[in-house]
Amino acid sequence: MNKEYQALKQYLQAGESVAVAxxxxxxxxxxxxxxxxxxxxPLGAHVGTIGGGCGEAEVIRAAMDVLQxxxxxxxxxxxxxxxxxxxxxxxxxxxxxxxxxxxP
Amino acid sequence: xxxxxxxxPLPSLAxxxxxxxAAAENVPVALVTVTDSAQSALVGNRILVWxxxxxxxxxxxxxxxxxxxxxxxxxxxxxxxxLLRYPDAGLELFVEVQQRPPHxxxxxxxxxAQPLCRLAKICDFRVTVIDDRTQFANPDRFPDxxxxxxxxxxxxxxDMPMDQDTYVVLVxxxxxxxxxxxxxxxxxxxxxxxxxxxxxxxxxxxxxxxREQGIPQESLDRVHAxxxxxxxxxxxxxxxxxxxxEIINVxxxxxxxxxxxxx
Numbered sequence: 001m002n003k004e005y006q007a008l009k010q011y012l013q014a015g016e017s018v019a020v021a022x023x024x025x026x027x028x029x030x031x032x033x034x035x036x037x038x039x040x041x042p043l044g045a046h047v048g049t050i051g052g053g054c055g056e057a058e059v060i061r062a063a064m065d066v067l068q069x070x071x072x073x074x075x076x077x078x079x080x081x082x083x084x085x086x087x088x089x090x091x092x093x094x095x096x097x098x099x100x101x102x103x104p
Numbered sequence: 105x106x107x108x109x110x111x112x113p114l115p116s117l118a119x120x121x122x123x124x125x126a127a128a129e130n131v132p133v134a135l136v137t138v139t140d141s142a143q144s145a146l147v148g149n150r151i152l153v154w155x156x157x158x159x160x161x162x163x164x165x166x167x168x169x170x171x172x173x174x175x176x177x178x179x180x181x182x183x184x185x186x187l188l189r190y191p192d193a194g195l196e197l198f199v200e201v202q203q204r205p206p207h208x209x210x211x212x213x214x215x216x217a218q219p220l221c222r223l224a225k226i227c228d229f230r231v232t233v234i235d236d237r238t239q240f241a242n243p244d245r246f247p248d249x250x251x252x253x254x255x256x257x258x259x260x261x262x263d264m265p266m267d268q269d270t271y272v273v274l275v276x277x278x279x280x281x282x283x284x285x286x287x288x289x290x291x292x293x294x295x296x297x298x299x300x301x302x303x304x305x306x307x308x309x310x311x312x313x314x315r316e317q318g319i320p321q322e323s324l325d326r327v328h329a330x331x332x333x334x335x336x337x338x339x340x341x342x343x344x345x346x347x348x349x350e351i352i353n354v355x356x357x358x359x360x361x362x363x364x365x366x367x
Binding site (some may be wrong): 002008012034035098103 | 116117120121123124127137139140144147148185187198200201202203
């Protein structure tokens with residue numbers, strides 16, 4: 001079992017709800033592969049990464065809503081904007097991330 | 105786990121415990137989650153799917169459920185995650201196939217084995233190191249190896265269970281010992297066999313093996329020897345890196361050309 005699921009198990013055993021973000025689809029060059037996951041903890045004790053940077057920040061924001069409402073969400077992380085000095089995503093691809101709350 | 109009633113959600117901890125058990129027993133399993141649906145209440149429903157028994161949990165998809173399970177099993181057989189889409193039903197599911205970590209067996213615990221073990225652990229391989237010299241095969245030299253076996257090399261290799269997830273690197277102290285071990289495993293359905301040695305030495309040994317031992321050429325063609333990718337490696341760490349790069353190339357189906365293909 002991967003380390004994200006091990007961490008998830010520990011959170012659930014401790015009675016905590018967390019959100020799990022999983023890369024379910026990719027197009028073009030992206031920072032993580034399909035299946036990569038991240039546990040988002042309400043107080044910031046996250047585990048794993050789905051690529052870092054602004055794309056990940058976007059997913060963490062979405063995960064906070066998911067934690068609040070319990071409604072799963074699909075986040076499209078678009079890293080295709082034109083390459084410039086201040087561009088956020090320079091990978092060139094698009095990742096779809098599914099975010100779901102896991103309750104004990 | 106007993107059969108669950110169709111509307112019973114699968115408890116979170118039961119999912120994780122089942123995944124954990126499957127990992128420990130090396131059993132293929134996939135977690136299937138509804139990621140999109142015209143009926144929003146279905147989103148997030150999940151089941152566990154095995155190849156040879158009924159799924160645990162229910163997705164609530166009615167008559168489509170059996171087809172989804174079969175499609176998930178197909179992904180499980182291919183050992184790849186899959187995003188299943190059923191446009192007519194307005195449905196999308198993610199099949200997350202639990203990865204079974206590849207197993208690297210390093211035969212010989214010398215100066216290349218050490219950095220190779222570290223690199224393989226970083227790449228999430230399970231690593232076994234074999235040598236008959238306890239002063240080499242010990243946890244001080246291989247702190248992150250999953251298993252260290254200090255015993256007769258050839259016999260250990262012969263008795264070791266190996267499968268299509270197994271990668272074997274032959275780097276013992278002597279070339280003839282490498283060859284003895286090679287002959288023990290050459291017909292097994294392994295993911296990878298690599299053997300160290302110079303181009304000249306390898307071609308001499310291989311022609312000897314075909315001529316005098318009747319080893320078919322196609323068996324020898326499977327062997328990655330000289331080992332590794334041609335990156336000009338010189339130091340033990342660099343050689344370990346060129347071996348690990350070749351292993352990743354095989355594991356991921358990359359397009360790098362191996363040294364052995366240049367022979």
